[in-house]
Amino acid sequence: MTTPPPSSVDEATDGEAAGSEVPARRSWVPVLVRWLQRVVVALVGATLGVLLLGRVEAPIGPFDATVAFTPAISGGAELEIPPLGALAVDAYDGPLRLDVQLRRVDQVRAQALATDPAQLDGVVDRVSADLRTAVEQLAWTTGAAALGGAALFSVIALRRTREPFIAVGLATVLLAGTAGLGVATWRPEALSQPTYTGLLVNANSLIGSAQDIVARYDAYRASLEDLVSNVSTLYSAVSTLPDPAATGDSVTLLHVSDLHLNPAGADLVGQVVAQFGVDGVLDTGDVVDWGSPAENQTFGWIGALGVPYVYIRGNHDSAVTAAAVAAQPNAVVLDDTGTTVDGISVVGAPDPRFTPDKDAEGATQTLEETGQELVDYIGTLDDPPSIALVHDPKQAPPLDGVVPLVLAGHTHEREVSVLEDGTRLMVEGSTGGAGLRGLQGEDPTPLSCTVLYLDPATGELTAYDEITLGGLGQSEVTIERTYVEPLPTGDGEEPAPTDQPVQGPALPTP
Template identity: 45%
Template structure:
């Protein structure tokens, strides 16, 4: 029993000492950072960027997480970085070395602080050299076990998939360029350098310094199931500007009932400075489709129509059903068969297209299976939650509700976040390379999360978003 108490005292003192006095301050490129360890069952790396938010990366499993706080930026060095005076190769080399040095310093300081605290605690409490020796041994064993867990679960590739939480305006700078998602995971120093550049660019922007643009991908904004929520279109306008997207893709259910009153609130789409691709949802009437088709920048895709935007070819068809109010009776399987027939007709149109189709647009996931194997990417919505699946070489992505399920939530419905995505395509191959999944908390809230997902992260099984 005495031995258990000794171990408990030593380990408790060691943990408290590491949390309280284990931090180190180091320069990582032009960024001055504070590195510390905190208790966290999920582990990971958390980069605090006051006052704009934080980045989280699933770099390892618990029991300790790495916390990095950006404290300052060397402005002369930042100017050299942003103007190109610092060669990229030098930045990659220097940042990689700085990170390794900082992590070594953190490990050494934390180890020393833990051992010293464990020894002192045992000496003060038990006043027995043997207790001190047992306590130090217990702390050493705990440190070794923790290090083994971190080493065994290390995922350096996680820095290519950051999750950003904070102010929406800073998301593009912090999530970084889409090419990071395609980086060889073994050569992650490149991403560390890019992250240092992104942080520097952010703070330089806040200091009114000139900024640069990576512009390495063709970006499209994808929304679905707005259901009359004007907040969604405000978000669209913001993202079109901040991400410099080439077009907006909308997979339907812009309205609830498809009435003339609802249609008129879509007039603001005409003010967007980019093309707007749209397919009809089951809540959108023929009148809604006609209204949108008359707007100068809207391209309605129906009955297998195709269009070229930003170097990509799209094909789409509207939902064959108009069901703004749930049918009281419906023959079993009738809806599924009708949706499947619409998908089959679109698949034939894709096959008959004189140019290869890159993206197919439908509203309901039940319309997508006939398209598997005919087109690289299918986008749909309807179910108000993010999903994905890969079948026969086709990636199918399902969007959540970009309107937070619409204004119906004001009438006792459950508040949902607004979910939109920025799709990154390789301009040379026209292939999807990454998706920024953006989630904005519902009415009255300001929380924003942006998660970068490389296309390789979407598995073959159905995923709930």
Template identity: 45%
Template sequence: MLDRLRKPSTVLVLRRGLRRLVPRWVPARRIAGVVGFVLVAVVGAWLGLMVGGRDSTPIGPVNTHMTAHFSWSGDTEIRVGPLGTLKLDTHEGPIGVTVTVDALNVTDARTIFEDPESLEGLEQWVSADAKDAIIRLVIRSAVSALLGAFILSVLVYRRKARRVAFVCGTAVAMITATIGTAAWTWNPRSVSQPQYSGLLVSAPSVVGNAQDIVAGFGDYSRSLAKLVGNVSKLYDVTSTLPAYEPDPTTIRVLHVSDIHLNPASWEVISSITQQFDVALIVDSGDISDHGSKAERRFVDAISDLPVPYVYVRGNHDSKAIADAVAAQPNALVLDDGVTKEVAGLRITGDGDPRFTPDRSVERASNEEVAAVGNAVAAGVRLAGTHPDIAVVHDPTQGTGFDGVVPLVLAGHTHQRSTKLLPEGTRMFVQGSTGGAGLRALESETPLPIQCSILYFDATTKRLQAWDDLTIGGLGLSSAQINRTLAPEETKRFEQYSRSQQADPWAGP
């Protein structure tokens, strides 16, 4: 007991330690004041940087928005619209830079594409623009941070000019040290080692192979020129898309099909879902190859997707696979023409009546598959549920929905196509989102990964437009986006529906 009483407490030990570190003539109150000055300087500079540390400027043929922000690792992040991001290890220090590529200056870009000789001046153009943009951003950020520290110090210390001056001096020292650290650790070769995310993960070469970009170039400006030139080519695709601007209420649906056990498909689907702000994913079947027990775990990746996943069984999917999909918390399996409302859309669907792996496909001809579709469509018509979309696997099965729904989504053929049926319904057949899976290895020409973003009006629930995305298959590195507007078939289907006076579709 006496030993415990004689043993100094932890607090006492800490006090003694501080007294040894800090001279006796420095009172604790002064230490607290200095800490307060530094804290006000840091918080004020941070707030100022958030407000003023940004600049919108063109760099070569692209319009960019640059922001500076506090970061533990420094670095520069380049965000290329819906395609993904590139992270560059450009510098160290507590300040990071984000460059968002907002749009392509079409006039400048087409000049480059149509006149290859103009590429010779791209290096100087991009280099000069980038240098000016960085200088402006540094100046704006420094001034904004200092101003933020000054304003906050005035609010905290009011009329105590000496304290305000001390805070401003601290802020100047921090800003100078930060800029100095970034300049000292600047890495001009960082463009040769970018980290890709989003769609660029699946096709990094759409912005140039990193090693090829810097081959034969001696400095950062040339690498940057090549990088911006390739990004411009990619943005040229989107700049030529027909004019259609989805508003915040537009319902975006990602249509996928025939994944066939390709694990790379999940990363593509996840990236597109986030980049395009998708509200719903529709899978028109053949998520597996043989429908075996071992394949059930493949569908567990559905639960990692942040939106509902609507699925119908394909001819390669067993009932066990469908049950495994249904077990996912965000998944809905449609069958027998049942209609469900998901993300504001009424969707009906039916699985493929065949199961190829056990050779039952031989006992079901196209006529029999069409007959199954006709029967299900007739049931939907009689039920009067008025679906906005019907989902099937085989397009043959979907023809019976002509005049019953405005849109039928299908797959099975591994070739994307679309057409209007006689009574105004659009048949939309998706390609293979899995590039036909591992079977693509057997083909000399690998199939591309295909999927589409469908844009629906939130009020009428009608298809307004769609973007077809095509990503290079095994061994290929390419990305294409094609937009199609769809106003006419909507009017045609509505006119047909109103003409069916005796049809239950017309409603009471």
């Protein structure tokens, strides 16, 4: 028997071993490819499910919101406030970003909040609770959408009976890993360092300005209290000037405008009414800033004046504002209508705009058209009125030559002019100093109002006192009397010229 050489046996053994390793290695390749395929299918299906169904509609405070998870590289959360922009918070890492979009304000919830100040105490807690509930609901919805999407896509892509179950298992692992990564990387300190986009880029500076305004307002109103207290002293000095009517008998009306919810402006009105013996107040609008029910609860000072208060709506005043003013026992709201104050006939037309409502739809009358409508109303009267009230001076041109005196506001700058056909247009500044916005500049907007003296027989304007309270840094009260008609001086002397101003005293802050 012949024995093969040892070298031949060794070579054969080595060949058999090498041949057995190749099939073993090749048998693992299909398995690996198949599982990679399953992972990809589960991931794609879960992502599609999240994109299509991973969102909920939920109330968050007074807002209706959409809350959703969106595939993203860096995770985090984003709050969208159309059309102002968005703010993003890098609060956690992961493949899903939490998106909250405020779609609209629910009128019923917002009105309940505005009309019940007690609800404001817990509004932050309620918003937090609403958001937490929405996120919990979203988590369950997103999980179900991801699992369902993975199972359905595996049926379509792989077409094997057991694949949907495998896809659900893989998607569960992916969701658990995503949640675990989010918890592990949670950064609560990031909530105080949001990134702003769109118009909200200026949010930091605006918030800073608002805080600064509030701080300045405390000092501002403290100084105004001293200034308003000087009105009585001021009136004593003015009373020594020549009598406006030269007869000792005048109807005295106070023109105010653009109070913008400034309590100091209301204080000024009360002081002037009391000290100057005012027979009635004529308000040419913008008594508030937003026309909200909460603002409209502050009109008790109007009823406490004790004299007629004639008002037209400004572009910041809502129909609700007008109704709240009309509810005061001494107030009359004019809307292409007229009234009489101590024998003086007054008509008025509101501003057709409502500035706070950015979503107002439908055609809006032009300012000049509203002036013409007031002219049409005047045409129905037996006698033309003595005074017409409008909010914006651009409403006045159609009234030129129809009424002798038109009172307006809106611009926050006092101006007196005579129109082409002889009508006098008196634009008041801001009796409320433009509200808190008046504190934004280097010098706050001064508070101003005008006392009008009219002939009771003819209704003609004979003189007016322009009262100005300087803002912060302008610590004085000034008054300037202007005579509209020539004053008889006696002894054959020439009368004083028409519209001659006589400067009253300037009183510094005590």
